[in-house]
Amino acid sequence: MVSRVVVIGGGVVGLASAIELLRDGHDVTIVEPGTPGGEQSASFGNGTLLNPSSVIPMSSPGLWRKVPGYLRDPLGPLTIRWSYLPRVLPWLRRFLMAGSSVMKVAAIGRALAPLLADAPALHRKLADEAGVGDLIAQQGVLFAFPNREAFEAEALSWSVRRYNGIKWLELDEDELRQREPSLDRHYTFGVLIEENAQCRDPGAYVSALAAHAVALGARIVCTGATGFRIEDRRLLAVTTRDGEIACDKAVIAAGAWSKVLAKAAGDRVFLETERGYHVVITDPGIEPRYPVMPSDGKMACVMTPAGLRLAGQVELAGLEAAPNWQRAEVLLQFARKVYPGLPADLPADRIKLWMGHRPSTPDGLPVLGLATGCADVVHAFGHGHVGLTAAAMSGKVVADLVAGRTPPFDLAPYAATRFR
Numbered sequence: 001m002v003s004r005v006v007v008i009g010g011g012v013v014g015l016a017s018a019i020e021l022l023r024d025g026h027d028v029t030i031v032e033p034g035t036p037g038g039e040q041s042a043s044f045g046n047g048t049l050l051n052p053s054s055v056i057p058m059s060s061p062g063l064w065r066k067v068p069g070y071l072r073d074p075l076g077p078l079t080i081r082w083s084y085l086p087r088v089l090p091w092l093r094r095f096l097m098a099g100s101s102v103m104k105v106a107a108i109g110r111a112l113a114p115l116l117a118d119a120p121a122l123h124r125k126l127a128d129e130a131g132v133g134d135l136i137a138q139q140g141v142l143f144a145f146p147n148r149e150a151f152e153a154e155a156l157s158w159s160v161r162r163y164n165g166i167k168w169l170e171l172d173e174d175e176l177r178q179r180e181p182s183l184d185r186h187y188t189f190g191v192l193i194e195e196n197a198q199c200r201d202p203g204a205y206v207s208a209l210a211a212h213a214v215a216l217g218a219r220i221v222c223t224g225a226t227g228f229r230i231e232d233r234r235l236l237a238v239t240t241r242d243g244e245i246a247c248d249k250a251v252i253a254a255g256a257w258s259k260v261l262a263k264a265a266g267d268r269v270f271l272e273t274e275r276g277y278h279v280v281i282t283d284p285g286i287e288p289r290y291p292v293m294p295s296d297g298k299m300a301c302v303m304t305p306a307g308l309r310l311a312g313q314v315e316l317a318g319l320e321a322a323p324n325w326q327r328a329e330v331l332l333q334f335a336r337k338v339y340p341g342l343p344a345d346l347p348a349d350r351i352k353l354w355m356g357h358r359p360s361t362p363d364g365l366p367v368l369g370l371a372t373g374c375a376d377v378v379h380a381f382g383h384g385h386v387g388l389t390a391a392a393m394s395g396k397v398v399a400d401l402v403a404g405r406t407p408p409f410d411l412a413p414y415a416a417t418r419f420r
Contacts, residue, residue, distance in 0.1 A: 002026055003248040005402060006238040008225040008261060010036035012043040012202070012388055013380055014253035015209040016126065016395030021251075022216040024399055029245055030213065031238065033224040037207030042255055042387060044203040045278050045356040047300030047311035049141060049291055050123055050389050051196045052116045053166045055109040056157045057364035058314070058385065059099025067096070075330050077298040081317040088316050091272045094362035094419075102156060109160040111365055111413035115390045117165075120197035122392035127205060130212035135205050141196035142180055142290040144187040144338070150295050151189055158191075168193045182288045184340050198291050201305050202388060221245065225254065227264040228377065235376035249402050251378045256319060256357040258367075258381035266373015267416035271382050273357040275315040277328040279335070280352045282307035286341040297334045307350075308342075310335050314358075323355040360384035368397055368414035378402060379416055 002025050007018045010032025018028050034040040058078075070080050080088060099105050124136045145151045151158070151170075161168075171179060171190035179192065199205050214220060221240070229237040229244060237244040252261045256273040263269075284307055291302040299312030310331040315324065332351065336342050361367065361382040371377035378401050383390050400407045 003402060004246065005029070005249045005251065006031055006245050006247040007251045007253060008238065009253035009255060009258075009381070010034070010210060010220065011041050011253065011255055012206050012209070012391040013383060013394050014251065015206060015213055016391045017251050017253055017380055017398040018213045018218050019126065019209065019216065020395040020399035021402060022213060022218060024403055026402065028213070028218040029247070030210075030218055030220045031223060031225045031240060031245065032220060033222060036210035036220070037203040037205070039203070039354065041206070042356045042358055043206045045276070045311070045354045046202055046388050047278075048198050048200060048202055048302045048304060048309065048388070049196065049300055050119045050136070050199055051141060051193070052119055052389070053161050053193050053196055054116060054386050054389055055112040055164050055166070056160060057099050057105060057108045059095050059362070059364070060105060060156065061099060061101060063099060064096045067092075074324065075326055077312065078314040079316070081315070081321065084317045084321070087318065088272060091270045091362055092316070094270055098363035105156060106160055106163065107413075108364055109164055112386065113164040114409040115366075115393050116386060119389045119392060120195065123197070123199060126209065126392055130208040132205060132208040135200050136197060137200055138197040139290060140192050140194040141198070141293060143191040143193070143293045143295060144176070144180075144183055145189040145191070145295045146186055148189045151191065154295070166193065167195070180288060180290055180292065182286045182339050182341055183292070184338055187294070192290070198302060199388060225261060227261065228374070230374045233374050235374050249376050249378065251380055251398055251402070253380045255381060256359040258359060262367065262371070262379060262381075262416060265371035265377040267371055267379070268419060269367055269382070269416050270362050270419050271367075272316060272360050273319050274360040274384065275317055275323075276311065276356055276358050277313045277323070277331060278309055278311040278354045279328050279332045280304070280307045280309050280354070281332075281342070281346060282350045282352075284308040285343050286339050288339070292338065294338050297338060299331055299334065301335060301338055308335070319357060325353055328353040328355070358384055358387070365414055366390065366394065367416050368394060369411045369416065370401060372416060
């Protein structure tokens with residue numbers, strides 16, 4: 001049955017959902033207050049990677065011991081602002097519990113695997129349809145370690161990957177040097193996952209998906225959604241800052257701003273913004289062959305059309321706090337340890353800083369499924385560090401839910417009710 005569907009959110013998850021809904025013949029309206037693919041969106045500024053191997057949650061056994069350090073170090077890879085601590089405590093407690101045992105980490109890995117498995121191929125199909133197939137590059141992703149012992153120290157993460165069918169090549173020092181000569185020589189061991197890929201310019205990709213959705217018949221309304229008009233558990237309209245949009249179904253894909261909308265649809269979810277930063281260096285003077293994930297830097301180092309992008313950092317400080325640009329400077333300084341060929345003194349006009357909001361749940365799993373208070377509302381948010389990778393499959397799942405079809409895998413791990 002053809003429905004009037006409002007997709008709330010013009011990021012990569014919302015647009016992938018809109019395109020799949022349009023394939024099914026639905027009348028689709030996208031509600032997005034900003035420009036799709038613009039700098040205000042998480043889709044714009046991520047690490048560009050399409051990694052089926054990203055089945056590991058942020059939380060891990062013993063992480064609770066490091067929380068005092070996160071509070072003391074405002075420039076560490078994960079930090080919590082003191083002023084925000086009282087508000088984030090409920091989320092933080094669940095975050096620590098989510099990865100408190102090997103069994104829990106393994107269960108999250110099993111749940112993420114089918115959502116990520118075919119990501120490069122699915123995104124290539126979407127990109128080809130949108131006329132930007134050249135943005136998807138599958139040269140693999142290189143994980144660089146100071147030594148083999150550093151790799152073995154992450155045994156849990158790699159065993160979870162292996163269990164979920166991820167394969168890789170292990171590179172000794174000579175092989176690593178041949179594959180990626182731009183790396184600093186303190187890296188002596190590498191792991192290359194060839195099935196991982198890259199979206200070279202996520203902002204341009206999302207912009208192209210928006211144009212493709214419009215070409216297929218979607219309307220984009222530039223406003224912010226505020227809630228729903230629901231009567232007798234049936235959806236009648238999405239309410240916005242500029243009035244109501246009548247509809248039969250709605251999709252919540254508003255990223256870090258989805259929490260209030262989910263509550264309006266009957267679900268209390270634990271959703272935080274993991275504020276992430278990136279630095280882009282134009283004309284970096286080096287030409288890395290692979291996207292690199294240095295184990296000692298907890299960041300993605302990737303070439304994009306705009307230059308070398310260094311993306312990472314997790315800061316829990318809410319949606320309203322001003323950026324701490326020193327955190328971006330940390331990425332820049334560490335990049336010189338990764339790539340000794342970077343110029344020591346880069347002029348300011350060749351460096352661009354960015355901060356955005358990852359929508360993150362405590363367990364690292366998105367909220368994906370029907371809303372409790374109204375089955376006409378579909379949740380599709382909270383993808384955290386896998387938003388770009390998981391977007392294409394999430395869009396297919398959304399279309400299945402709207403059409404009443406059985407999704408391709410069990411959605412129970414993603415249900416909003418898990419937070420009760």
